[in-house]
Amino acid sequence: MERARVDHETKRAARAAEPGAWASIKETLKVGTQALLIALVVRTLLFQPFNIPSGSLVPTLLIGDYLFVSKYTYGYSKYSLPLSEYLPFKAEGRIWGAEPKRGDIAVFKLPKDNATDYIKRVIGLPGDKIQMKAGLLYINDVPVKRERTTPYETTGPYGEQAKAEQYIETLPGGVTHLVIERDGDNGYWDNTEAYTVPPGRFFMMGDNRDNSTDSRDLANVGFVPFENFVGRAEMIFFSIDEGTAAWQVWNWPANVRWNRLFSAIR
Structure with a gap:
């Protein structure tokens, strides 16, 4: 009991x-x-986090940089939504839209598939005429000012150590940034046709001028519609050497680029 x-x-x-x-x-x-x-x-x-998988924006952004992109800067389109490529509906245009400014570094959906994220610098605005002549950028038939500075330590096309010519480039409107010419002024995209940017489109380029698939390549990138913009790159919140996984915390002391953490993107 x-x-x-x-x-x-x-x-x-x-x-x-x-x-x-x-x-x-x-x-x-x-x-x-x-x-x-x-x-x-x-x-x-x-804000949306992104990481940099390629060297097309060297020296501004490096492989292994992790950054925040502001979604509200350009307003919102279908491509502001997560997994937008799988959404069953079609939506055109933007709400609360504010057009990108020349010199912005922006993430956009590749027009070729409307799914792949690309990040480049805004060079040409709607109606602009853009051309490369012997490595020099022309906007509306006016050469963009550039000043040679210290060569940049980089890697060549076969992974070898190399020095690239580095310039301070000043875009119309006053945005100043660094560009490099790995192959000098006679690389594949250093002499181009003249591109006229259509209405509602933008011309995007990488700062690593000889190692960037961008709007100069009409077949693979071309002009980027305003609605394809995801946001503007604002800040690097983490950065680690190329080839080191971010989750390998035991490698952080030696491989984290401490001087790049929480730095604004220009």
Whole structure:
């Protein structure tokens, strides 16, 4: 009888504890759901993280840089939404749109597939005439000012160590940034036809002029529609040497580029 009474008391205590345990589980689920919703709102409307997988914007952005892109700067289009390439509906244009400015570094969806993320610098605005002549950028038939500076240590086309000519380039409007010419002034894209940027389109280029697939390549990138813009690159929040995985925390002391953390992008 004593044992039966103990078992009965144990079961009664367990039943009494059930509502409290269930309440705790519900509270955990509620907090987790709220956190996910907040993260989704921030990613969709405010900031989205990206990492740099290629050297097309060297020396401004390096492979292994992780950065925040502001979604609100240019307003919102279908491509502001996560996994936009899988959405069943079509939506054109932007809401609360503000056009990119010359010199902005921006993430956009590649017009060729409307899915692949690209990041380049805004060089040509709608109506502009853009051309490269012997490595020199011309905008509306006027050569863009550039000044030679210290050569940049980089890698050649076969992975060898090399020095690239480096210039300070000043775009119309006053934006100043660095560019490099790995192959001198006679690389494949250093002499081009004249491109006239159509209405509602933008001309994008990398700062690594001889190692960038950009709007000069009409077959693969070409002119970028305004609605394809995802956002403007604002800040590097993390940076690690090429070839080192960000999750390998034991390599951070030696391989993190500490001087690039939390630096503004220009």
